Amino acid sequence: MNPTLNNLQPYPFQKLSKLLDGITPNPSLTPIHLHIGEPKHPTPDFICQELINNLDGLAHYPTTMGAKWLRTSIATWLMQRYRLTAIDPDTEVIPVNGSREALFSFAQAVIDAHTAQPPVVVCSNPFYQIYEGAALLAGATPYFLNTLAKNNFALDYAQLTADIWSRTQLVYVCSPNNPTGRVMTMDEWQQLFALSDRYGFVIASDECYSEIYFDEDHPPLGALEAAHQLGRNGFPRLVVFSSLSKRSNVPGMRSGFVAGDAAILKKFLLYRTYHGSAMNPVVQAASKVAWADEQHVIENRRMYREKFNKAMIILAEHLPITMPDATFYFWVKTPISDVEFTQKLYRDYNVNVLPGSYLAREAHGVNPGENFVRIALVAPLAECVEAMERIKDCCI
Numbered sequence: 001m002n003p004t005l006n007n008l009q010p011y012p013f014q015k016l017s018k019l020l021d022g023i024t025p026n027p028s029l030t031p032i033h034l035h036i037g038e039p040k041h042p043t044p045d046f047i048c049q050e051l052i053n054n055l056d057g058l059a060h061y062p063t064t065m066g067a068k069w070l071r072t073s074i075a076t077w078l079m080q081r082y083r084l085t086a087i088d089p090d091t092e093v094i095p096v097n098g099s100r101e102a103l104f105s106f107a108q109a110v111i112d113a114h115t116a117q118p119p120v121v122v123c124s125n126p127f128y129q130i131y132e133g134a135a136l137l138a139g140a141t142p143y144f145l146n147t148l149a150k151n152n153f154a155l156d157y158a159q160l161t162a163d164i165w166s167r168t169q170l171v172y173v174c175s176p177n178n179p180t181g182r183v184m185t186m187d188e189w190q191q192l193f194a195l196s197d198r199y200g201f202v203i204a205s206d207e208c209y210s211e212i213y214f215d216e217d218h219p220p221l222g223a224l225e226a227a228h229q230l231g232r233n234g235f236p237r238l239v240v241f242s243s244l245s246k247r248s249n250v251p252g253m254r255s256g257f258v259a260g261d262a263a264i265l266k267k268f269l270l271y272r273t274y275h276g277s278a279m280n281p282v283v284q285a286a287s288k289v290a291w292a293d294e295q296h297v298i299e300n301r302r303m304y305r306e307k308f309n310k311a312m313i314i315l316a317e318h319l320p321i322t323m324p325d326a327t328f329y330f331w332v333k334t335p336i337s338d339v340e341f342t343q344k345l346y347r348d349y350n351v352n353v354l355p356g357s358y359l360a361r362e363a364h365g366v367n368p369g370e371n372f373v374r375i376a377l378v379a380p381l382a383e384c385v386e387a388m389e390r391i392k393d394c395c396i
């Protein structure tokens with residue numbers, strides 16, 4: 001077996017199960033799960049219907065590139081959402097089976113492990129766990145940039161030396177960020193593009209939470225949008241990863257796309273052809289109509305907004321809680337250690353949250369997730385409100 005597999009860490013939810021194993025949750029209360037970032041709002045009927053209407057697609061092998069009508073639907077969405085003047089559906093868009101598999105396989109296609117100096121993959125810390133596994137299995141060393149409350153969870157690129165940058169082949173950024181909820185600013189994009197121009201690394205921009213935000217007039221800035229507004233010539237060394245899972249409440253459908261640098265996507269497509277990761281034709285049909293509709297996404301945001309507003313009212317006096325820029329997570333400092341808080345909440349109040357330290361690694365002498373928990377407001381409104389009341393009681 002590949003010995004690098006031994007370097008993969010247990011997934012945070014495995015660690016959580018172990019932590020809570022043997023603890024009996026308060027039997028007088030119904031369980032409420034806020035630890036997994038799985039959307040729970042209903043899947044829109046028109047998406048389900050489109051799946052049913054296209055079942056004859058099962059009789060055909062799909063192409064890795066996906067149908068032109070799907071890529072065109074995605075390109076149209078990208079142009080409207082990010083006010084782009086052009087994006088070529090034939091060279092700058094590839095449908096993927098959810099952003100997770102693409103985030104993973106992208107590193108396998110991008111990283112050249114046969115360089116004189118061992119390659120580095122940079123990502124924020126805490127981070128979405130796939131980045132680390134993808135880097136390790138591609139033969140690279142992950143380098144963690146701690147995102148800290150004192151810097152408003154911004155990435156501080158100045159932490160990296162020129163030596164690390166010169167070995168860096170890939171940078172994963174996640175904006176809106178899981179778990180901190182922070183959205184990268186134009187200045188930060190400008191800085192990152194300048195570093196990429198200087199050192200030649202590829203940027204993988206994970207934007208799977210881009211459509212979960214609170215102010216309808218201020219959608220989060222995207223990487224393609226930033227590149228366009230900064231007057232860059234196309235999207236050099238930039239690939240974004242997007243998904244219908246959160247936007248359209250279809251996490252089980254496994255549908256997303258990558259878009260950006262045509263030369264990189266051409267090679268990624270070749271990789272994917274061998275990897276065998278073409279999108280199911282039935283899913284392609286449902287994805288096309290999902291990307292073409294915004295009404296259900298506006299309604300989805302309304303439901304999250306309602307939950308977050310109520311949660312803020314209940315918790316603001318009891319926890320140092322702030323609204324995320326976007327995403328459906330609260331990333332909140334705990335009054336006791338994150339692990340103890342999680343155990344107490346489960347034991348006494350039957351609520352599951354995720355300890356922040358499980359989403360981060362110790363780097364530069366600290367685990368930046370320590371004494372934070374991630375609370376996913378995915379459950380229905382009444383359950384979320386009930387959970388917030390219980391969390392409040394846990395803090396009193």
Ligand SMILES: Cc1ncc(COP(=O)(O)O)c(C=O)c1O
Pocket residue numbers: 037097098099100101128174178206208242243244245246251255256
């Ligand atoms: C930051 C981040 N990126 C990517 C994903 C993967 O989402 P999907 O594969 O459903 O598109 C997730 C899922 O929770 C996530 O939190």
